[in-house]
């Protein structure tokens with residue numbers, strides 16, 4: 001039986017339109033000299049969601065975030081935050097954003113206690129009670145010099161600061177780098193809990209797949225400065241499958257089922273441990289219908305989210 005693929009398979013943008021986006025990037029471009037880092041990046045983040053921004057090292061995540069924070073200017077494209085153009089009111093917009101950078105550059109001679117006195121003046125919504133509570137929850141010593149903190153402690157302090165501004169948008173740039181697994185889980189749980197409490201929106205950059213799985217409602221995958229997927233995790237996971245067959249049974253060019261090569265996307269195929277392995281992406285309708293009839297000798301192999309991510313970025 002031929003399978004009828006109603007839609008062309010694609011990795012295109014599939015927005016869930018839940019109101020006006022809190023954050024919208026459209027065709028954003030940025031180069032450093034001859035190096036193009038953002039090559040038409042587009043994505044939208046909706047109110048109340050945790051959006052995982054996923055990409056390999058060097059994909060352009062931090063550059064995009066630095067542009068969002070007004071630290072860098074893009075060469076072209078449009079950025080809207082809270083429904084208005086970023087450049088119309090960078091300062092006002094920043095006051096409503098909590099930002100945790102990849103590396104913490106805090107004055108090493110300050111203590112958390114002194115730091116809160118220093119920072120609160122910049123943020124009209126500063127919540128000292130919350131600051132104290134989070135410091136206690138994270139077991140951060142209020143009177144110790146920040147220069148003596150470990151990387152994980154600094155990241156927790158940065159999150160504490162960001163959340164104490166009662167942000168409407170929390171932007172986290174690979175915040176758990178350098179944390180042990182227990183601390184990382186604690187950190188992610190807190191992000192989830194606090195943002196749900198406030199109804200805030202979170203934009204979370206990482207290259208760690210398990211973090212995304214733990215917290216994100218939707219994801220954007222960036223590769224070479226372009227969005228290669230923007231949507232929920234399950235449809236992406238469900239649209240990709242891997243099948244394999246023993247090498248001696250493989251007929252070159254054959255497929256694991258009766259479907260035409262033109263109507264699907266071959267993400268990867270090749271020999272691995274004596275088997276011919278094929279990773280394919282289908283239209284979601286076909287997968288939802290469970291109509292894939294395997295040709296003799298083929299078996300369906302399970303795929304982790306990491307496999308899915310690798311398949312997607314390798315073909316971007």
Ligand SMILES: Nc1ncnc2c1ncn2[C@@H]1O[C@H](COP(=O)(O)OP(=O)(O)OP(=O)(O)O)[C@@H](O)[C@H]1O
Nearest residue numbers: 032035037055056057058059060061062063064207
């Ligand atoms: N100021 C700069 N001048 C020149 N090149 C830069 C600059 N900032 C970033 N780059 C380059 O831009 C590319 C993307 O870097 P970026 O830090 O945005 O990636 P990333 O996705 O955040 O990576 P990672 O996960 O490793 O942090 C890299 O090749 C980097 O070397």
